[in-house]
Amino acid sequence: MKKKYLVYMVQVHSNFRRAELESLADLYQLEIDFSSYRDDSPFFVVELEDDKAASDWIKRSILSRAIYEYWGEGDNLHELHESIRGQPFYEKYKSDNRTKTFKFEFESYRGSSKANRVKQIESFSYVEFQGKIDMKRPQEIFTVIEEYEPISDNLPGTVPIKLFFGRLIQCSDRAAVEKYDLKKRPYKGTTSFEAELSLVSANIAQVKPGSIMYDPFSGTGSFLCSGGHYGALVIGSDIDGRMIRGKGAQHNISTNFEMYGDSARFLNVLTMDFTHNALRRTLVIDTILCDPPYGIREGIKVLGAKNPERFIGKENVEIDGTKAFARRDYIPTKKPYSLDALLDDLLQYASERLPVGGRLAFWMPTANDENIETIVPLHSNLELRYNCVQEFNKWSRRLLVYINRGSEYSGNENIGQKRSQANFRDRYFSHFN
């Protein structure tokens, strides 16, 4: 028989939160009914098979805080107690926990209480826990979670309007947001992607332990860090060698991985043009996660000559008896490329390299002009599963997540067509005026 659980979530990035929870549920093959899920509530009561399922589901989550075995809820403490005592599973839960060492915790959402917490804990005496209280290493943690109504925008509430009670099953992975905080990262740059949404992206992309993740436009390696954190062997590539080299022996992508203790999972970063790819075709890449160039802080470039006529015969030039292009210090010329073409290449590559069911996830910025329609690239073998928007003042960016369905699947397709209406870079630098 299924059991009731309470998920307590953070109230940020709500456009990403459900996608994360669904993706993690799918990763662990859990059937979860989302019909009572609400974007505007930090609480979600669900039914799951057992504690193991609950723990699997939430242990990697970034946008939730924890999952609890559900004991009851009420609009005030009195109602909470009534609710707990009235549950069909109450007697069983009581006896399951009778002799366990334990402690109580309080969580508050949008407010805080001046109530006497000791008195409140004592009000639970009817549960008749006989185990010792252990503040350091209790076997069980019981939590009262309170929701308040703020008095005004910057004045938190003082009297809870809703209370839940539960036994902690599993804390989420939110601590990773601190661990991977860019402020503490030895090597980062202007293109580095913030920790929280990098980790969320890796969850929605379903990066799995023991799998291979590739970031074709890895820059300073933000997504590689998230992929490594979730146990994948990560490979990155970037056409700009400076990005990959970092800033000296102590500040580069490899030292970042050392600091995080994930060195074993960092395979390599390659100086490579994604469109002249050197990863062997037979290598199965389980996940592709990236933030392609949009020409804002970096150009969209590929190998090749902008004016080919100027390079005719250059392959024969020799320096000190060696072909110039074969020398260690040779720097090849690059030419501009269009965003549409680059994204077409990315979707095509994903359809060829991902296993069926594997995910491609990438970020795409857009101007918030009402008169410009955003056209999301589509490939007939890839199902567009999520399109999660993060809004800024005058622009937004979205995480597009595709699932490879294989050649049997024939979805809509718009690759090979011109999609971008206005150059995002121009719009960005004119401050969207």
Add this chain to the structure above:
Amino acid sequence: MKILTTNFLKCAVKACDKSNDNFPLRYSGSECELVQDPSIEFNEEFMTNIMDRIDWDAVLSVAGDLGNTNLPSTKPLLNTAEQLSEDDLAVLRDLHVLLVQTSIKEGTMTCRNCGHVYYIKNSIPNLLLPPHLA
């Protein structure tokens, strides 16, 4: 560049995809500077996963380029259903040292088909191509 990476890299020249000689690349044993990072710990599960991904002939070819001819000629079959045997573990440990702990710091790799030479500089392979090959 970890030796494991050599197992994933082919020649970047598109025309070479038609040939079977574009993978693995040939490593110049005499010019390659190898370094070891013994701090990367052995992880049985991780190495077992890696075994599924590697092309054994390519492991042999690259190991040979670098002067290591002690590897078994066929891919060791691991008994993954139950616990790994002592022999399996020994093989995995050896491969961990070779593929994960050992890197090429400086060196060159050459396509057996077109002969293009790629450099590995400060552990980073450079796979960019001149315009006549791009």
